[in-house]
Amino acid sequence: MSETTIEPPLLAPSSVSRPALMARLDAASKLRLVLVAAPAGAGKTSLLTQWFRQRRQRRTVAWLTLDGPLSGPQALAARLLASLAAAGVQPASAPAAESAAPVLQGLLAQRSGELLIVIDDVHHAQDARCLALLDALLAACAPGVHWVLSGRCVPALNLPAWRLRDQLEVLDGGDLAFDAAQVVQLGRKLMAEPLSRAQAERLLETTQGWTAGVKLGLLALAARPHEAGGLDAALGDFDGGHVDLAAYLQREVLSEQDAPMQEFLVSTSVVDAMTGELCDALLGRDGAQAVLEKLERSQLFVAAQDSHGLTFRYHPLFLGFLRSRLAADPARQRALHARASHWYAAQLRFAEALTHAFQSGEPAWCAELMERAAARWQQSGDIAEVVRWCERLPRQQLLARPALGVTFTTCLVLCRRFDEARAMLRHLAADPATHEGAPFGFHLRTLQQILQALLGEPAALVDEAPAADESDGDAQLRGLQLVNRAYALFCAHRFDAAWRLAMRAREILQPISPYGEGYASSLLALVERAKGDFGSAARRVEALWSGARNGPRNAAWANAATALAVLRYETNRLPEARALCEELLPLVEAGGTYETLVAATRTLARVHAAEHEPEAAMRLLDYLHGVLGGSHERRFAAQVGFDKVRLWLAIDEPVRARDCAAEFGIGDGSEWRETRPYDEAWERRGMAHAALLSHAQRLDEARAVLQVLRGSAEAAGHVLRLHAIEAALASNLWEAGTRDEALQCLHRSLLRARGHAPSRSWFDDNPRFHEVLVAALQVPTMRRLMPEHVLRVFGAALGRGEARPAHAVDALTARELEVLALLAQGLSNQQISARAQISLTTVKWHVKNIFAKLGVGTRVGALVRARALRLV
Template sequence: MSEGRTAPLIAAKQVVPPVRPGAVRRARLHAPLLANAWSRLSVVVAPAGWGKTTLLSQWAHDPAETRCVVWVSLDEADDDPVRFWTYVLSALQRDVAGLGPAALRALSTPGLEPVDLALPTLLNELATVDGAYVLVLDDYHLVGSAAVHEGVEFLLSYLPPALRVVIAGRSDPPLPLARLRARGELTELRAAELGFRVDEAAALLTAVGETPVEPSAATVLTERTEGWAAGLQLAALTIRHAERPAEAAARLDGGDRHILDYLSLEVVDRLAPDHRDLLVRASVLERLSGPLCDAALDRTGSAAALESLDRADLFVTALDPRREWYRCHRLFRDVLLRRLAADPDARTRVLARAADWFLERGYVAEAVAHRIAAGDEGGAADLLRSQVPAFLERGELAVHLQLGRRLPAATVLRDPRLCVSLAWAAGLSGRFAWMGPWLDAAEKTIDDDSPTPEGWHTLRGAVATLRGVEYSIARADMEAALAAASEGCRLECDPAVAGYVMARTVLGAVLGLYGRPDEAVRVLDGVWNTARAIGLPPLLGLQAASIQAMVLGETGRTDQLRRLLAEVGPVVRAAQDRWGSATSPGIARLRTVEGELAHRDGDLAAAATLLRRAADLARTFGEPVAHVTALTALAQVELDGHDRAAARAVLAEARDVVDNEPVAPLTVRRLEAVEHRAGRTAVRDARRAGALVEELTDREQAILRALGGDATQREIGAALHLSINTVKGYTKILYRKLGVGSREDAVREGRALGLI
């Protein structure tokens, strides 16, 4: 991710909002937040206008709060796991002393879900840091992604003492609140607590209305608004501007419809024309800045206008101390949007110009989202189709896919290039099961006049190549994969484009898995050099090099293999510098080949180290063939080192993968051959300690019970309403706690301990 391109928006969303001048400090509400050291989670839940953000901002600035408060303001665009955790992890990395960049780098690694590596890495690092921290997630109700909620639940399940979490929103977050409440690990502030009391209301009315308020008037207004902060602020504005303040305030009855009507008639109409024009037309934008508003509204002076509105307490709030970014209170924005609804063309123009402003600054995802909001599905599709390299370079393929899913189905399905683009992004990000439907749609609309997608020589060649990936990995149908990959290689004949390298990489991989490595060597000859010559991104180049290395090793071409490994070494190191230990699936294969080469050279210790690393990488990426291949090679090393128990443990893990994922038949046969050599008739005996060292969480217990049945991990996830990656994340920790390496071991140990 290019830090220079994303810093302004990240900074605005990751700063504790400044306390508004004259804001009423409510110590009674600070107290439960200050005392939440034992609460894993605090929730501040109430409808719009109850002062949630204001309260949390004041508490965060309270000198009595000695912990460091890490703040993330959320919006609708954060409804994507990678984007959401990018903001959270970058904020934590900046503010938490001793926290390194490893988690954030893992998050940007193509092909990984946050629960695969980024969140476990974060938790491990948090367990070692000194100090105390609080993470605030404001406006959490705007996030609807089940994957995001699963990740937050995962974080809360293993939260170390150094960190506590506060979530603010209009509704309860879909998290295990009842479980946390029963354990005394939940603090709750709701509308009943947030409502202003009479003394607090009097202070607010006096501060905003700029004139003292009689206690009786404060009592009446508090009763009429039921302590609703937004209603009281309206009453204060009434007092400020009305000729007869008491009479004007008396008209306020607290009803939502009346409040909105009042905002429209009294507040908006009283604005200076320049300010009213800015706010009404900019209401379609989630966040506002001077340069953005100038560009989107085709005007000047927006920065000064926003600063003036903020100073006047007119429902515009600064998001950062430098007052570069602002947002409207959501109730106020609703009124403004109702005004703008009368001029839909103006709305479209603003969004279109905003999209251009974001694109000029390299914010491709924001540009696509604004074009979708503007109704420019064609323009959004063009950007998505042409910007796969940009998303790939930033590790934002998941964002690319999410934006594609936001487009109307008709727009996607009638554009075969966009279908190919989305299928390609799905394959590169490890979502192989998503590839099939988009490739099906592309095949239905391809004709001889179909334009060529970016990075490919022909549209049909792209589809055939990607089919080879889908058939081999998502379905383990090697015959169909071979036919598709061969056709892709025939059609992708231009060595100046990425498709040439992709097609030969896929065909070489399929031939290798089909048991024809000599043919694979011929297909892959020169592909790595071509990838370097045309400047392919490291992810694609390493894929090509790793497949070539594997087939060279299988055919005994060790001299060529050593030369290739020497050439690819600098690229591997550069990838590790960028992505940390996660790197890419290609490096898992390269480490496997290096381990097998060390084994062949007789260095069992080096071979075991390399192959364990390869297995770790493959395990992280969830690539079953690479995972099983690394484990099978490691078992061979353990057997040659006369550690039969270690070999059986490794083979048990490999068998677990084969039983739960589609794996090429040749890979399975190789595993069976090593199992036979090990004399494996059952997995190793489960470790019996009589008790667990660490207690299982509720999720781990549910998964352990499910493992005792016949359901696959994917089916277990569906039954528990969890993604397959989240199930795998919990399962890894479950295995560690039980001291086992496979499903069968886990079930046996669980039964021995009376857990199932």
């Protein structure tokens, strides 16, 4: 018998080339069974049509499309026999209707040669007897018979048996989903205005590659390209409620379900993620888990989110469609939100509970729930969540619940939103309900004291005994008051008093508030670093991180991660510092304090600068500059000002460095002519001024400023800053030619550090500091002050632990060697920028580093030294 191909029904294909799927189908069609199971509109029939039209190997094919439910297995057998007859495969005599199944089974068992049987829309054959017939045919047919079953669900066949024999291939909705390139390709066919890659990815995110969704989305975009906003506006409007998409889903999906299933689908769309227990609570009946599993098996736009099948989500477009149907009944919608809110509250999932509570139209329940959530969130450190949700409540609701008002005010204070906290305190103090039957007078006084501490008012700088009215119920607020007064004492450089208060606060907060304990521990580490007890501070930070690292990403975690990031940077573990900061920043930008935001952002900027990415570093510093512009945080602003001036000088932009200094109020230097009581903002600005003077080779003037700063830091006992000043002073003396004095200055710092020096910032803040340290390694008494781990960490700058010159080959990075080779060709900075495809600013940065590492000040000197070392 000659081989014959019966073409499938003529359908409109997707018009998109899909060679990978074609190849996969070609290979799979040699197995016993291929299943194509995907939701309506996934392009199953179009894919198979396209495959038949493009395939190279032709063979006998029987194609059966089931256009509705079958009456039983004999009807299925009769339809299959008719399809086989049309393909030229038929029994010797026509069978009676009641014997179609046995005849079909015998025909397929005796078949010789290759035969492919395709059943499209096989979901219409879900009757148990029809499935039993298909199982029997699959088991009995000859080896050359292959099957492709395509439909909206995975049929309940004996699939494990074929999987064990490696005779089964399954293509699901994920396999059929479009990718961005295919969306762009289809867009060219359906739209006059081409779709950009970014727009295609945005549409892909909305549709998850579902074929019907992609096509309807493109058609919707094609209808609106010239409206205001163009394609981007149309993309924002396309969702499950779009008229064409909603009509398709109503006709092809929802109307195909019975009334109880329709109710289930629409009602459960009120939540983002479904569990069986949650759906039972929403519907007021049991059995939802079985329904969810059935929906997933039926490919009804439901997917499990975990390997155990406990949590499920609807496809985004289907979810939007169902919610548009639910919105038509507002009373039902509010009732479902209320049920969801109460269920989430019972699970202590307060964010989800509040989301639904505010949509339930029950303000009293919102306030009650917020009071319960706020108390827990404040303890765990989710202070930004407290503020965010309390701001949604009317002021009257906050004042009607004094405990909630106090918690809200406390979190406003901890977020450094002082003006709003003061206003809330005034409202609480003026409301008579605040003082009825509870010690709210204590709460209000304590909050006022915390405000005074954070604003640095003198009344907060007294190391007082515990308040007489302190009680167990007020322990958390009292602990926060102590830790914030300790912070104020730290900012005033009264380190011993700050340490004692922080220790007392930690003892109070440890059993009741992870956030409070972490805050106190972070402050203790800051105090110990300032006092020069670097070993104790490092151990405390490591312990803090060990306890917080696997916890929720909240303020307590941010405090620990920030402290560790700073420690990792200073010990030259730059990749770890970078990873921590990049994870930190979205969190602290959304709801952190100035302390964590500045520390994390500055640390990441310094890592970028150390890794020769000055533009990225400057972007971060510019961002911080903008954030701090409207605040009263002088200390943090001065830190950012110093970093920006230093970075401009590092990339050899002295004019911009001077402009930046003027912007931060750094004038002619008169304020650093004599010692004054230590103030960190004053000291940081003085360090920036000294850096400007040193860059201009006004070394004597720079040294005079540094000596004044050293005297103030030494008098205050601020060892950490004293080290930074002495590193700058040692570099200044070295550059001035007084090398013995430079070594003596460094020797004092190493003695004081007790094996915990140098720090990475010493190198980054002082371009020639590595030369001083390399010379120090040749002095046995100084080398012994630096343990082996320090030599390993700073190996590149120190000649890898040996007393080798800092300009050895391994001190230059690969990019610096590339720039050096271009310098040797006589190219200008602009030409190097074009040749190496890097920015002009980055070229200047690399040239500056090359000069420093080779110990030269000119291009000619660099080339002479590089040739002597055989680098070029």
